[in-house]
Amino acid sequence: MKRSLLAVGLFLASFSVNAQQEISYELSFPNAIHHEAEITMSVPNVPTGTLKVRMSRSSPGRYATHEFGKNVYRFKAFDEQGKKLTVLQLAGDEYSIPNHGNTVKITYTLFGNWIDGTYAGFDETHAHMNIPATFAYPIGMDKRPRTVKFNLTNKQNWKVATQLKPLTNGVYYAPNFQYFMDSPIELASYHTASWNVKNPDGKTQTIHLVSHSKDDQKTIDNYAEMLKKMVDEHFAVWGEFPAYDYGNYYFLHDVYPDYAGDGMEHRNSTVIVQRTPKIAGYESNLLGTFSHEYFHSWNVERLRPKTLEPFNFEHSNMSDELWLAEGFTQYYGNLLLTRAGFKSVENASQTFNGIINTVLNSSGAKNFSPIEASRYAVFADAGVSIDQTNKNNIFTSYYTYGASVALALDLRLRAEFKLTLDDYMRALWKAYGKPEIPYTVPDLEKTLGLLTKNTAFANDFFKKYVYGTEKNDYAKLLLHAGFILRKADPNGAYTGMGRVTFENGKATLGSTMAGTPAYEAGLDFGSMLLTMDGIAIKDQASLNSVTKDHKPGDTINVTYSYYGEEKTTKLTFSENPVLEIIPIEKTGGSLTPAMQTFRDSWLNSQVKK
Incomplete structure (x- = not known):
């Protein structure tokens, strides 16, 4: 009995200390029609010395910087008696409060009118919040818990949807700064559908579809099915669900043609913003983003x-491994829709075709490795630059580049080892994912060696294919599944x-x-075509006509204008490098039983009945 009382006492003491450390926020939306939110942050037990507060410059799931501080104004600070404190603005997104008491209350107005996975948006229909774009934070207090409360007066039946833990009286909780910043929030009069999933250990969790769209409940229920x-x-790939914190996973879904569109993964939720009038009538077209983002959990x-x-929320986050983190996810996002029956074999081959064409025919992939492509994300991932870059020649998206690595590795594991990429992902999950041990590229290589028993x-x-720029023999690999890779023209x-x-x-x-x-003819950005082979180029039809009238190796004269000066050059046609993937049975060839078996085990459902 004494032990029980002691345990309770320690818990209450711990809870009390935690409460004294909590950084709390309150939000209201009196001017939502003009895309404004009013935000209050209270920081208790502020250490002596200057208090520094800032807005984030980066966001989970994004790798470049984003200047969230540009939408903050009327930034003020007060002590516990309500006395206004001096605030110094050190940078566009950082403030200091040199003199203060034990508690500091900060208020500011935030403008938000961009509905995607990165920014914030407010209007009369909803409040859509990515946390780094919304909430200022005190520097050096990352271990402190956070709470958020919303004033939803006169807000048309708005409800709260978030992976934050619900407490009493409409308060939502995060145990620390990192979890808080990774927890998007949707406030709206939304429809929802939920279902339970069970892990092999018997633990049941709940997945929620939360849709702010112009659809009825029946549509949402059908979409949840x-x-x-999917x-x-x-689940069939990984063999188990992640242990979702608080037992829930949320698809936070916004649908409207004027939205920016996006998909952004988080620990126990994902934001999906799609630019269609509604879900009904577009169901299959919208599934790709769901599949990609859910794989990220x-x-x-x-x-x-x-x-x-x-x-790090103060600058861009560079990673060597996005070819796997994003690229393998890209590969599986499409593959699993095929296995689920939402895409045909023809659809799947078209997707693989786009991947292979990109990796074999782009200058970036020819000259830079998947690791180098991953590092460039700090500039390419919706970064804040407006000047021209040479991205066309030095960068191939780590999404597509990584998907090409995944495709080749999957086919090689199947053909050479009687294993699959699913086996590799499960091995990585067991070693690093489930115990949440961050991995390095050498860890990925080591796991592949252990799985294949062939270091x-x-x-x-x-x-060759991760550190280097060599490419796999996709024609040979695809033939195992009865697909022909050939020149399209x-x-x-x-x-x-x-x-x-x-x-x-x-x-x-x-x-x-x-x-x-x-390029070899010296034509580039800004060149204005005048004639090709003596024919005036005024529309796409005239350009196509000249091209079709020639064959690879032919050389023609081209006149063009560059900064107002007329110039002449010679252009020598090459062979069209575009490839296509065709099922062998549609080329007059024979789909052997071995090919059919290989194709079925790759593209058919892996769900155990």
Whole structure:
């Protein structure tokens, strides 16, 4: 009895200390029609010395910087008696309060009118909040818990949806700064549908679809049934669900044509913003984002690169491993929709076709490795730059690049070891994901060697295709599944001009890619085509006509204007490099039983009945 009383006493004491340390926020929306929120932050037990407060410059799931401080104004500070304190603005997103008492209350107005996974948006229909874009924070108090409370007076039946832990009296709780910053919030009059999932250990958890859209409850219920099938295929890959904190996972779904659109993963939730009038009639088209982001609840949220731990909110977060964290997720996002029956084999082959074309025909992939592509995310991931870059020649998206590595590794494991990429992901989950031990690239290589019992294979694969720029033989690998990879337009002429803008009879080039005929001819961004082979180029039809009238190796004269000066160059056509994937049975070839078995085990459902 005495032990029980002592335990209770210690718990209450701990709770009391925690409460004294809590950084609390209150939000209201008196001017939501003009996209403003009023935010109050109370910081108790402030240490002596200058208190520094700032807005984040980065956000979980994003790798570049974002200037969230630009939308904060009327920033004020008060002591516990309500006396106004002196605030110094040290930078656009950082403030200092040199003199203060034990408790400091800070108030500010936040403007938000961008609905995606990164920023915040407020209007009369909802409040959509990514935490780093919304909440200022005191520097040096990361271990302190946070609470949030909302004043929803006259807000059209708004309800709260978030992975934050609900307490009493409409208060929501985060145990520390990192968890808080990773917990998006949606306030709206939304529809929801929920279902339970069970882990092999018997523990039951709940998955929630929360949709702020112009749909009725029946549509949401039906869509949840589709998501259940998708979730089942994800479970089949990993063999178990993550242990969601507080036993819940949330799809926070916003749908409206004027939104920015996005998908952004978080530890126990994901924000999905889609630009359609509603869900009804677009169900299948919207599933890709759901599948990708849900895969992240394993891959990146728990199976996590060491380079992202702990996440730094003051600058960009560079990682060597995004080719796996994002690229393998990209591969599985589409593959699992095929296994769930939402995409046909034809759809799947088209997706693989896009991946292979990108990695084999882009200058970035030819000259830079998946690791180097991952590092460039700090500039490429919706970064805050407005000047022209040479991205067309030095960068291939780590999403697509990583997906190409995943595709090749999956097919090679199946063909050479009678294993699958699913086996590899489960091995990574067991070693690093479930125990939440951040991994490095050498850890990934080591796990592949242990799985295949062939360290030489793992070393060769990583040396060539992860650290290096060599490419797998996709034609050979796809043939195992009865797919033919071939030139889409054999002997067709190719200029490599890429995007050409036609306006008022003028044809202006975008940037050209190294190694293409246009690049070798000295044509690049800003060049205005006048004639090709003596024919005036005024629209896409005239450009296509000249190209079709020639074959690879032909050389023609091109006149163009560059900064108002007319110039002439010679362009030599090359063969069109675009590839296509065709099921072998549609080429007149024979789909053997071995090919059919390979294809089925790869693309068919893995859910055990």
